[in-house]
Amino acid sequence: xxxxxxxxVLRAVADHGSFSRAAVALRLTPSAVSQHVAVLxxxxxxxxxxxxxxxxxxTAAGQVMVGAAESVAAALEQARRQVERLSTGRVQxxxxxxxxxxxxxxxxxxxxxxxAHPNTQLHIxxxxxxxTLPLVRQGAVDVALAYHFEGPLPVGPSPASLRWTPxxxxxxxxxxxxRHRFADRAALDIGELAAEPWVLxxxxxxxxxxxxAEQAGFEPDVRGSxxxxxxxxxxxxxxxxxxxxxxxxxxxxxxxxxxxxxxxxAPTRHIGVATIERGHDRPHVTAFVEAxxxxxxxxxxxxxx
Numbered sequence: 246x247x248x249x250x251x252x253x254v255l256r257a258v259a260d261h262g263s264f265s266r267a268a269v270a271l272r273l274t275p276s277a278v279s280q281h282v283a284v285l286x287x288x289x290x291x292x293x294x295x296x297x298x299x300x301x302x303x304t305a306a307g308q309v310m311v312g313a314a315e316s317v318a319a320a321l322e323q324a325r326r327q328v329e330r331l332s333t334g335r336v337q338x339x340x341x342x343x344x345x346x347x348x349x350x351x352x353x354x355x356x357x358x359x360x361a362h363p364n365t366q367l368h369i370x371x372x373x374x375x376x377t378l379p380l381v382r383q384g385a386v387d388v389a390l391a392y393h394f395e396g397p398l399p400v401g402p403s404p405a406s407l408r409w410t411p412x413x414x415x416x417x418x419x420x421x422x423x424r425h426r427f428a429d430r431a432a433l434d435i436g437e438l439a440a441e442p443w444v445l446x447x448x449x450x451x452x453x454x455x456x457x458a459e460q461a462g463f464e465p466d467v468r469g470s471x472x473x474x475x476x477x478x479x480x481x482x483x484x485x486x487x488x489x490x491x492x493x494x495x496x497x498x499x500x501x502x503x504x505x506x507x508x509x510x511a512p513t514r515h516i517g518v519a520t521i522e523r524g525h526d527r528p529h530v531t532a533f534v535e536a537x538x539x540x541x542x543x544x545x546x547x548x549x550x
Contacts, residue, residue, distance in 0.1 A: 247288060252314035254281040255293060260379070263300040285310070315406060319384030319521055336529050339368040341377035342390040345474060346516055349493040350390065350412070350540050357536035364530045374398070381519050382406050387530050390537065392514040394453055408520050410534055414542040415514040418495065418504040419449065420481050420488045428503040435507060437463035442486035444469040444476030450489050453512045478502060502525045516541075 257267035258278065268275040286293055293307035303311060320448045326447050338358075342351060347369070358514060371376070374391035378398060381389045390412075391398070398409060420437065421428050427437070435457045443465050451470055458465045468486045471477050474494035481488050482501050491514050495504050520530055 247285070247313075249317060251281045251285040251288075251370060252310065252317060254278055255307065256311050256314040256318070256383075258282060258294060258301060259303055259307070281300060292403075296317035312406060315382045315384075319382065319406075321384070335364050335366045336362065337366045337368065338388070339386040339530055340388045340390065340533070341368065341370045341372055341380060343373055343377075343392060344371060344493060345494040346390045346392060347371065349544065350537055353540040353544065354533065354536040357539065358529070358533045361532045361536075364527050377518055378407065381521050384521065387452075387520065387527070388533055389519040390516070391519055392516045394449065394512060394514060398519070399511050406522055408453040408522050409517050410520070410538065411515065411517045412537060413493070413516040413544075415491045415516050416506065417453075417489045417491050417512045417514070418491045418506055420478055420495075420502055422481060422484065423501050425487070425503070427505060430505050432506045432508045434461070436463070439463035440486065442466045442468040444471070444477050444480040444486040444488045446471050446488060446490060446494070446509050448472070450512075454489055457510075457512060475499070498546050 247311075254267065254271060255272075257271050258264060261267045261270055264275045264278045267273075268278045271278065282294060289306065289310070291306040292304050293302055293310055294301040334357040340351075351369070355367065359367075370380075370386060372380075374389070374393065377386065377389040378391055380386045392415065398407070405523070419433050427433055435454075437459065439458070443454065445454065445467060448470070451467065454465055454467075466486075469477070469480055471480070474490050475497075477488045478490060478495075480486070482499050489507075489512065490504065492504075493516075518534055520534065
């Protein structure tokens with residue numbers, strides 16, 4: 246029989262990339278973590294991690310077992326919530342969201358949910374997709390409002406357990422002062438902005454700007470990097486530089502600015518909602534996802550999908 250605690254240890258090793266970091270997270274010694282993994286490997290008759298001086302990585306068997314570990318953890322958490330529902334009569338719904346997506350969609354979607362399921366007890370957690378999507382897999386949150394750019398979701402070693410429902414296509418716009426030479430343009434190529442200083446409101450946006458700039462043959466001159474799109478736009482208004490801002494983060498308006506679309510290939514955030522695949526119905530989760538879909542269909546400026 247496979248020990249659930251050893252699965253928990255393996256999942257921590259996968260999340261943290263080393264025995265020592267997993268030990269800190271689990272409040273165990275690195276030796277204890279190593280022993281748990283070794284016993285698990287003996288019970289399976291297969292190696293679950295590849296050890297090296299740079300840390301550990303999952304083998305194919307390890308990836309299978311981490312997926313099983315997450316399924317077990319999610320099932321136990323769901324059972325705990327069902328027992329709590331039986332004793333209290335209330336249903337808990339934990340929603341994780343990134344800041345701009347939550348600000349754009351939750352104020353309209355949550356009242357729809359509460360009207361249909363008034364006994365739902367809501368919990369909201371803020372975080373970036375890299376942090377929140379694994380929490381859905383683990384059962385710690387029920388729903389994650391998240392996004393990705395080109396490529397797959399940032400979900401870690403076992404994406405198959407997640408259900409992804411697309412909501413919005415959220416293209417990035419170039420934000421410039423209203424007296425800027427490009428302020429009245431209908432659209433811009435990234436290459437036209439080679440001589441401009443930049444202020445950015447998200448590290449991922451900076452990474453994509455640098456990639457698109459490299460394709461256009463220039464190195465962006467980044468004068469400021471923030472974690473808040475409103476602050477970034479305020480710096481643009483102050484004359485520090487121009488910025489790349491997602492469409493849903495263009496409100497509230499900052500006086501004296503213009504937002505100009507980027508011509509294809511334009512960096513775009515693909516916004517959606519992640520839930521875990523379940524073998525039984527969860528009507529409050531289904532209702533909330535549908536409420537988000539309705540809000541996305543009726544919201545501007547970037548609705549689609």
